[in-house]
Amino acid sequence: MLSGPEPEDPRPDDPRRFSPSAARNRDPILAVLRAHLPQRGTVLEVASGSGEHIVHLATAMGDDLLFQPSEADGEARASIDAWAREMRCRNVLPALALDATAWPWPIASADAVLCINMIHIAPWQATVGLMRGAASVLAPGGLLYLYGPFTVAGAHTAESNAAFDASLRARDPAWGVRDLDTLAEAARAAGFAAPEVVPMPANNLSVLFRRA
Numbered sequence: 041m042l043s044g045p046e047p048e049d050p051r052p053d054d055p056r057r058f059s060p061s062a063a064r065n066r067d068p069i070l071a072v073l074r075a076h077l078p079q080r081g082t083v084l085e086v087a088s089g090s091g092e093h094i095v096h097l098a099t100a101m102g103d104d105l106l107f108q109p110s111e112a113d114g115e116a117r118a119s120i121d122a123w124a125r126e127m128r129c130r131n132v133l134p135a136l137a138l139d140a141t142a143w144p145w146p147i148a149s150a151d152a153v154l155c156i157n158m159i160h161i162a163p164w165q166a167t168v169g170l171m172r173g174a175a176s177v178l179a180p181g182g183l184l185y186l187y188g189p190f191t192v193a194g195a196h197t198a199e200s201n202a203a204f205d206a207s208l209r210a211r212d213p214a215w216g217v218r219d220l221d222t223l224a225e226a227a228r229a230a231g232f233a234a235p236e237v238v239p240m241p242a243n244n245l246s247v248l249f250r251r252a
Contacts, residue, residue, distance in 0.1 A: 055118040056126065057090035061157065065244070066096045069156065069187055072238055072246045073097065076183055080104040081151030084177065086140055086170060087111060087158035091120030094154075095127045103131045108147065110138035141169040145177060152183040159223075160188055160205075163214040167223070171230035175251060184232060184249040187240070191219045198243040223247065 077083060085094050088109035098107040109120045109132065117135035124132040136146050140155075140162070153174040159167045174184045189201045196202040196217070205217040224235055227249050238246040 054122065055115070056122045057116065057119040059090045059092055062090060062092040062096075065156075065187070065241070066093055068240050069093065069246070070097060070100055072240075072248075073154075073185065074101070076152075076185065076248060077101065077105065078151045078183075082106045082108055082149070083152045083154060084108045084147060084150035085110060085154040085156070086138060086173070087155055087162075088120050088135060089116060089157070091116075091123035091135070093156055094120065095123045095129050095132060097154075098124075098129045098132045099127055101131075105131060107132045108136060108150065109133070110136040110147075112137065112139040139169075140166045140173060143169070143172070145173045147177055149179070150177045150182070151179075152185065153178060154185045156187045158188070159186065160208060160217050161215050164218075167218065168226060168230075171226050171232070175230045175232065178251040180251050182251040184227070184251070186223075186247040186249075188244055189217045190223065190245050190247070191217055193221060194219055201243050220245070220247070 083105055085107065088094050088111050091109060094107050094109045098105070111117045111120060117137065120135040138146055155170055159170070178184065189204060191197070196205065201217060208215040208217070220237065227235065231252050232249040233252045236248040238248070240246055
């Protein structure tokens with residue numbers, strides 16, 4: 041059961057961002073992560089976006105887990121911190137300035153790393169950087185959790201995903217829905233075991249890697 045106050049209507053000076061997709065997918069993501077996150081420790085989220093996912097997880101999971109959001113964009117970090125204040129999340133740290141492609145990362149260790157809906161709206165080198173960075177902060181057995189749309193054996197899982205992929209590539213040729221096999225190979229090269237894949241609503245996947 042979630043605790044804490046419901047967010048009020050945004051004020052003119054409110055830095056919070058609102059993502060309709062976060063409202064739709066946060067509960068299915070929470071259901072998967074309940075079974076896989078450690079009981080205690082630090083959870084790093086890479087590319088936290090608006091901050092809605094991490095405050096939802098932090099409020100639901102309790103204070104034994106400490107959540108560390110991060111974002112490359114300063115306005116996004118302001119939104120994340122504003123959401124944490126609004127929801128009175130005692131277990132959410134101030135957002136870190138973190139670019140997945142930069143090295144080294146500004147955090148030494150984490151017990152799990154989350155990345156939700158990033159890799160299809162970023163160049164492939166961001167995924168490579170994510171794998172390298174996550175491997176550097178996780179102990180053996182540590183979780184790297186990814187969520188989003190993927191192709192499987194080079195094929196889209198739904199016509200809507202194919203249309204979404206085309207729209208992404210039209211916006212930026214470096215973006216696009218990534219293939220699960222290519223993702224698994226990049227993870228293996230960074231030191232992760234083969235993934236566990238969980239089908240999700242709206243033709244998305246949860247992809248769970250463990251540090252080998």
